[in-house]
Amino acid sequence: MSVTPQATPLITAKNLWKKYGNNTVLERINISVYAGEFITMVGTSGCGKSTFLKMLLGMEEATSGELLLDGKPIPNEPDQSRGIVFQQYSVFPHLTVLENVILAREFEHSPLIGKLFGGKKQKVIDEAKALLESVGLTPSLAKYPHELSGGMKQRLAIAQALIRQPRILLLDEPFGALDPGIRADMHQLILKLWREHNLTVFMVTHDLSEGFYLGTRLWVFDKLRRDPHSPEAYGANITYDLPVTRKKTEVPQEIKAAEIAL
Known part of the structure; x- marks a missing residue:
């Protein structure tokens, strides 16, 4: 570019x-x-x-x-x-790959409870899936961080940073x-x-x-x-x-x- x-x-x-x-x-x-x-x-x-x-x-x-x-x-x-990615993976171990990525969007739209429902929830899920596909993590949507390699965790951290555009x-x-x-x-x-x-x-x-x-x-x-x-x-x-x-x-x-x- x-x-x-x-x-x-x-x-x-x-x-x-x-x-x-x-x-x-x-x-x-x-x-x-x-x-x-x-x-x-x-x-x-x-x-x-x-x-x-x-x-x-x-x-x-x-x-x-x-x-x-x-x-x-x-x-x-x-x-x-501004989004940031550190050397140490900033992922939540108790959430799946998909849940890790949608969390930032949920708190952005619903800062008090961090949850979305209905059509808003589905829209965020679709955005997260598209982003995870772009970083090559579609096969790992339901996996937890401990099941990922180092490179996959870093891909997840990048997706977390980019979900908020x-x-x-x-x-x-x-x-x-x-x-x-x-x-x-x-x-x-x-x-x-x-x-x-x-x-x-x-x-x-x-x-x-x-x-x-x-x-x-x-x-x-x-x-x-x-x-x-x-x-x-x-x-x-x-x-x-x-x-x-x-x-x-x-x-x-x-x-x-x-x-x-x-």
Whole structure:
């Protein structure tokens, strides 16, 4: 899917800082992301990638600066516009595959009791079945999470995130625990869903090759300033913002040295 920049960015960060007490995690982040882009994020552990993802979701607030969605401050709690998938499967063990997916829709329509009835219930069931078919889980509708493989659980988690039709999909190392063969299948699946659902994707990964293969832009998070006597004084910035294409298979030399530390 090609991305044609619109007049207004979907996501904008302006001089964004995030601190926890005296610990500066992110500093001076200035970026614009347009609808339909696929942003992959790499960097050493603890450099703020997942913190930035949580700020996009609304789980964390900026210490200073601005993080905007459609030109307005991002709501300080998750909402329907943003879905997230973690490395650890966020599924409910006591519900079947189908029940796991329809639950989000039920609470959206009926927040007090989390139940739907009649025609509304059937409509949500039909939506969930169609989505589960798109992620290859139709044969497993009645199974429970403990009966699924790791790859199937991750497909289920992706379906859970997409059932509410988010504009933005946030992925926090979603494939890190999967075997290489299953990861390759998941790469094809997430690219298929990105195109079909017109998603804007932000994905944290420790795998540079994965980042270059999946993304339309790759961000490298690292510290531009360091104080050996006060390592928490300075935060990470986006030191590289690289446009990439899936036709590339080689990691550029200028960041290849960073791969050892990821």
